[in-house]
Amino acid sequence: MSDWMLYHAFGIRGYEIVRQEKFDRRCLSFSLRATPQVLRCPRCGSKDVIRKGTNPRLFRGLSVGSQPVWFDAAIPRVRCDRCELTRQVRIPFADEKRRHTRAFERYALELARITTTQHAADHLQVSWDTVRDIEARHLQKTYGKPKLKHLTQIAIDEIYLGKSVKFLTVVLDLESGAMVFVGRGKGAESLDPFWKRLRHSRAVIEAVAADMSPAYALAVRTHLPHATLVNDRFHVIKLYNELLTELRRELYARMIRTSNPAA
Incomplete structure (x- = not known):
């Protein structure tokens, strides 16, 4: 297989094929070797490094038809005199601590959008947990820290999710209805990370809707003194x-005492 095919079909760059094997009729395997362009310090990016062996890694790649494809890569370790650090180089085709390529991850996400997680896992011949982890990391990366600079009107409230999670404090964008922050607990301290991000975003908050909690009111007055x-x-x-119900009960009890003085 050519380097052009390796890159454009499987998303592998910075490595070349040394050997290709076929375990059986259901699996393909390719051995990869790093090219000089990936020999950089993972911290400072310097090319002035010394090779210090390799780490064998196995990555799941895009399937060919119904056959899974695995890449057996020898990931170099390098010594950087500038950083005085000996570490494994960055892998250009896979995220850190992952056993699949980015191209495989993108394909898994496309499948998960049009079918269930279990069906996507069955088609890819991987576990349900693998596809679910890919989905969770994608959602965290895309929606974990939404931009706040466009906010003008927000709502603050808490929700109860059972004994295990208990209370969460949520902040909503009142214009779009999107959830922009989730904090653990229901006190004012659960909003501390949100206030920090809000200051960095330089958003101009005009109004805040909240319940009648004194803690939320004090937090809003402290961090957004000019907001309504x-x-x-x-x-x-x-x-x-609640007040109307108490009044009805009081009037009913008074009526009973008036109609039956002996009681």
Whole structure:
């Protein structure tokens, strides 16, 4: 297989094929060797390094038809005198601590969008956990830290997710309805990471909707002194109904005492 095919078909760059094997009718394997262009310090990127052996790694690549493809790569270790560091070089075709290539990961995500996680795993001949981990990391990378500079109106509230997780504090963008932050707990301290990110984004918050919690109100007044604090409609109506219920009970008890003085 040519280097052109290796790159354009499997997304492998910086390595060349040394040997190709076929374990059986259901699996293909290629042995890879690093080219000089990948011999760089993983910290500073310097080419002035000394080779210090290799680490054997096995990566799952894109399938050929129904046959899984594996790449047996010898990942070089280098010594950098500038950093005084001996480490494995960066792998240009796979993420750190992963056993599959980025091209395989992209294909798994495409399958997961049009079918179930289990069906995608069955088609790729991998475990359900592998596809689920790929999906989870993609979601974390894409939506884990959304941009905040466009925020103008936000809502703060807590939700209860059972005994194991308990309470989470969530922040919503009132214009789009998107969730922009999730913090553990329901106190004001759960919002500390959000305030830090909000300051760095330089967003101009005009209004904040929250429940009647004194902790949230104090946090908003401290970090957003110029924003308008609004008690959200749900909690206002809830409090109104609770007070109305107490009033009805009190009036009913008074009516019973008036109609039956002996009681």
